[in-house]
Amino acid sequence: MRINRNMKLTFVIVMCLLAGLTANSSAKLNPRQASLRDANVMTVDVVCSQDIQETDLKQQEIRENIVKQLEQAGIKILPEQLWGTAPGRCRLKVLIKVYKPSDLDTFIYNLKVYFVQTVALERIPEAKIDAVTWELTWLAHGSKDRLTEEVPKNLKIMTDNFIRDYHLANPLSGEPSDTNARNTVSMTAPQGQIRSGVAAQYKYVSSKNSKIFHSPQCRSAKRIKPENLVGYNSKEEVIQAGKRPCKVCKP
Ligand SMILES: [Zn+2]
Known part of the structure; x- marks a missing residue:
């Protein structure tokens, strides 16, 4: 049992590191980032697994914080029910899966922030389908108290990554689109005084x-x-x- 438990935790930590690496590596505009170009309006959809009820996390509060973060970065967010009206049906989706293995005194959580839009198939342009064109995942574990603190914090970092890629894909006109300069914005960059x-x-x-x-x-x-x-x-x-x-x- 002891070994089994340690193995599980090691797995979780390795996954967490992988997620961190993915989050940090974006030297130049890749197709994921390019897919965010001209996505001027989007909706935000937060989905939580049933087990979230055993934690102190609040779905509505999490959504409001993410919307606020995106709006402060200048991204226009539509009310959820209007998702069909956004050009390209752009949606930023946030998935929070929490589960508590019965033999462990900890919650394992899996966070996913992903961008969905309607795309056309290269072979059959008239065939349009919803596709995930950008995504970031995070897997970690912690006690209930830690979860309350860490999940919003991790989601904020993931949303910051989305915002960074969004701004890389949508540089301001009249501003140099120096990707190197933009990439120096760190994941933990403090927010400016004026938003x-x-x-x-x-x-x-x-x-x-x-x-x-x-x-x-x-x-x-x-x-x-x-x-x-x-x-x-x-x-x-x-x-x-x-x-x-x-x-x-x-x-
Ligand atoms: Zn203007």
């Missing part, structure tokens, strides 16, 4: 790396990374900062 979720409070927004300013509703404005976002409330202020108006949204 795009509060962008609506400003009349004009810009990236600190760009000479162009936008109205907060502009598509380009929504792609500004939270840590780079700067807001202005008057035209004088923004002109003084040496910025010029965007030619698309004409702020």
Whole structure:
């Protein structure tokens, strides 16, 4: 029994490391990342296994946090029931599977964040099918208390990875699309002081790396990374900062 238990734990730790490696390796734009290009609107769907009821995790709260995180990164999220109306039927899905083996004093949990959209088959373009084009998984274990803390934390890291890839695939116009510079954003990068979720409070927004300013509703404005976002409330202020108006949204 003892050996069996240790083997199980070793397996879990190895899987966890693999997930970590996957999460860290993205030197250049791969097909997974490229599949996020122009996915301007999406829904977020969180699904939990039955065993989650034995933990203190709350499905609705988890979803709200992920939605908030995505919106703060400038990604437009539709209410769940409108998933069919998003172009390409883009959906970010979050799967939380928790199970408690009866012989172990720990919960094993499996997290999956994946992006689903409708794609056409190369051979038969009229055949359209829903496919997973981006995904990240995480497998680990812990006590009930640890789970309450670790699951939201791990999901946040996974969502950050999605956001990073999303921004790689959708670089801001007027901003250099230097992939190396973008890749230096670490998984644990602290959030900026001003977030795009509060962008609506400003009349004009810009990236600190760009000479162009936008109205907060502009598509380009929504792609500004939270840590780079700067807001202005008057035209004088923004002109003084040496910025010029965007030619698309004409702020
Ligand atoms: Zn604009």
